[in-house]
Amino acid sequence: MAVNQSSKAATPSVTAESGAPSGKWSQDSWAGPIVEVEHVSLSFAKEKSSLPVLNDISMSAFQNEFVALTGPSGCGKSTLLRIIAGLIHATSGTVKFRGDPITGPRHELAMVFQTFVLLPWKTSLDNVMFGLSARTDMSDEEKRKISVRALENAGLAGFENVYPSELSGGMKQRVGIARALALQPQVLLMDEPFSALDNLTADRLRREIYGLLINPSSPIHTVIMVSHNVEEIVELSDRAVVLSARPGHVVIDMKNELPRPRNKKSEEFLQSVDKLYSYLA
Numbered sequence: 001m002a003v004n005q006s007s008k009a010a011t012p013s014v015t016a017e018s019g020a021p022s023g024k025w026s027q028d029s030w031a032g033p034i035v036e037v038e039h040v041s042l043s044f045a046k047e048k049s050s051l052p053v054l055n056d057i058s059m060s061a062f063q064n065e066f067v068a069l070t071g072p073s074g075c076g077k078s079t080l081l082r083i084i085a086g087l088i089h090a091t092s093g094t095v096k097f098r099g100d101p102i103t104g105p106r107h108e109l110a111m112v113f114q115t116f117v118l119l120p121w122k123t124s125l126d127n128v129m130f131g132l133s134a135r136t137d138m139s140d141e142e143k144r145k146i147s148v149r150a151l152e153n154a155g156l157a158g159f160e161n162v163y164p165s166e167l168s169g170g171m172k173q174r175v176g177i178a179r180a181l182a183l184q185p186q187v188l189l190m191d192e193p194f195s196a197l198d199n200l201t202a203d204r205l206r207r208e209i210y211g212l213l214i215n216p217s218s219p220i221h222t223v224i225m226v227s228h229n230v231e232e233i234v235e236l237s238d239r240a241v242v243l244s245a246r247p248g249h250v251v252i253d254m255k256n257e258l259p260r261p262r263n264k265k266s267e268e269f270l271q272s273v274d275k276l277y278s279y280l281a
C-alpha cells in the first residue's frame with residue numbers, strides 16, 4: 001500500500017484521469033471528489049458535558065474509488081458514515097457530494113447498515129420497495145420492477161415473497177444490500193456489511209458485491225465501507241483511511257494499489273495486511 005500522511009495530499013492522485021480503478025465512469029467530466037469530508041468534528045451532548053467523538057476529520061472519496069474506513073471500536077466510524085449519509089449533523093466542518101454541501105439524506109447516497117434492519121412483517125420484495133417509499137416520482141409498478149431487479153442482482157431471485165424470519169443471516173444482509181441498490185445511488189455507504197456473517201458466506205458475498213459494484217451497468221460511482229477486518233479491507237479497497245481511538249482523527253490515508261483480482265496468499269497482499277495492522281495496533 002502506498003502511504004499518504006494526509007488525506008488532502010492523497011486526493012489529487014486519485015482522479016479518474018490518473019488511473020484510479022477501471023475507467024467505468026471516465027465519460028463523466030466531474031474530476032473532483034464525489035464525497036469530500038472537510039474538517040468534520042462532532043461531539044454528542046451529555047447531561048452536563050459533551051462527548052467528543054470526531055476530531056477534525058478530512059477525507060475524500062473519488063469516482064471509481066472503494067474507500068475503507070477503519071479504526072478502533074468506538075472511534076466514531078459509524079458516526080462519520082451517518083454524517084456523510086446526512087442522517088446526523090457534524091458539530092463543525094462540512095461534507096460535500098460533488099461539491100454540494102450535504103445537509104440531510106439525499107437519494108444519491110444509500111447506506112447498508114451493519115445489522116439487518118428489515119421489517120419482519122414485510123416480504124423481501126416489500127422490504128426493498130419500502131426503501132423507495134419516498135420516491136413520489138415513481139409509480140408502484142416501477143418501484144416493483146426496480147426492486148425485483150435489485151433482489152436479483154443481490155442474488156435473491158426467487159426469494160421475493162419470503163419473510164425475514166425464513167432467511168439466513170447472509171440472505172437478510174443481501175436484502176439490505178438490495179434495498180440500497182434499488183435506490184440506484186451514486187455513493188454506497190456500508191457499515192461493516194459482512195461482519196455479522198460466517199466466514200464462508202462473507203467471503204462469497206464480498207466477491208459478489210464487489211463484482212456487482214464494478215459492473216458497468218451499476219449506477220454506483222463510489223463506495224465507502226466501514227470495516228474492522230484488515231484482510232477484507234486489503235482485498236476490496238482502493239484506499240484505506242485509519243482513524244485513531246475516540247475522538248477519531250485520521251491517522252493515515254493509504255492507497256492500495258495491489259493489482260486485481262487480489263491474491264490473498266501473495267506476499268504483497270500479506271505485506272499490505274501487516275502494514276495496515278501496524279497502524280491499527
Ligand SMILES: Nc1ncnc2c1ncn2[C@@H]1O[C@H](COP(=O)(O)OP(=O)(O)OP(=O)(O)O)[C@@H](O)[C@H]1O
Pocket residue numbers: 044051053071072073074075076077078079080246
Ligand atoms: N446517538 C448517540 N448519542 C450519544 N453517544 C453516541 C451516539 N452514537 C454513538 N455515540 C458514542 O459515540 C462513540 C462513537 O460511536 P460509533 O458508533 O460511531 O463508533 P464506531 O467506531 O462505529 O464503533 P464500532 O467499531 O464499535 O462500531 C461511542 O462512544 C458511542 O457510545
Ligand SMILES: [Mg+2]
Pocket residue numbers: 077078079191
Ligand atoms: Mg460502528
